[in-house]
Amino acid sequence: MERRYNGRGLRVGQVLGEFGAYTRFAVTYRSEDLRISGIMNVPAGRGPFPVLVLNHGYIEPAIYVTEQGLAREQDWLARREYVVLHTDYRNHAGSDNDPNVDYELRLPYAVDVVNAVRAVKRSDLPYLDGDRVGLLGRSMGGNVTFNALVARPGLAADNWRQFYQPSEDRSDVNARMARTYGLPAESPEFWRAASPRRYLDRLEQPVLMHHGALDDSCPLAWSRATVRAMREQGQRVRLATYAGEGHTLYAQWPRSMMRTTAFFDQNLA
Structure with missing residues (x-):
């Protein structure tokens, strides 16, 4: 590719x-x-x-x-x-x-x-x-x-399901993916390398991540695993979590944007 x-x-x-x-x-x-x-x-x-x-x-x-x-x-x-x-x-x-x-x-x-x-x-x-x-x-x-x-x-690799979705509309794409790459259980090295x-x-670059604690579309564990991996590499990263919020932030969205603005103000000064 x-x-x-x-x-x-x-x-x-x-x-x-x-x-x-x-x-x-x-x-x-x-x-x-x-x-x-x-x-x-x-x-x-x-x-x-x-x-x-x-x-x-x-x-x-x-x-x-x-x-x-x-x-x-x-x-x-x-x-x-x-x-x-x-x-x-x-x-x-x-x-x-x-x-x-x-x-x-x-x-x-x-x-x-x-x-x-x-x-x-x-x-x-x-x-x-x-x-x-x-x-x-x-x-x-x-x-x-x-x-x-x-x-x-x-x-x-733990995000592959959003691409390999069982449906009639995607059956041809899914079959082609499986033939070419294999599924994670069959080809773990490909998915890790990807x-x-x-x-x-x-x-x-420094990274700021936001995540709702109740997100059931992209589990908080994904962000935490990424943060751990980044810190092991000595990267600059901060994860802000929001109790009671799901995949879309509502009540605490302004707080997330104030943090976002401060982050860019500091790093793009």
């Missing part, structure tokens, strides 16, 4: 909304040979502003619409003078299609994120500070973010 990290051609399109503190634009950029759509919130003022690339969780591509998945975070961060680039990923909204995404365990989404960063850094838009770029992901987007950070797309945890020594 050799990939090309050749992000380029960030283009700003029509205005999607004016919100006082910021303006929302439709955008596209190039990732490998594909056109990727998304939105960009640009704060009012002169800039240049630090840039955050936001990576959404899993939403069925057939029903996904551009900018969906992190609406609260997009608004919050733009109001705090961050340019927010929310990528749709390939196969979503106005992006070009890649028929092999599921077969490749959705790893190409991380390629689109790396290429979003590269497109920002290569852009001559005056309000973008290409030297100050951060990543934020939720749910599947958190895994996408980790894959992008280690620049070696992979999948944690995990971003195997490459945590490559990390150069």
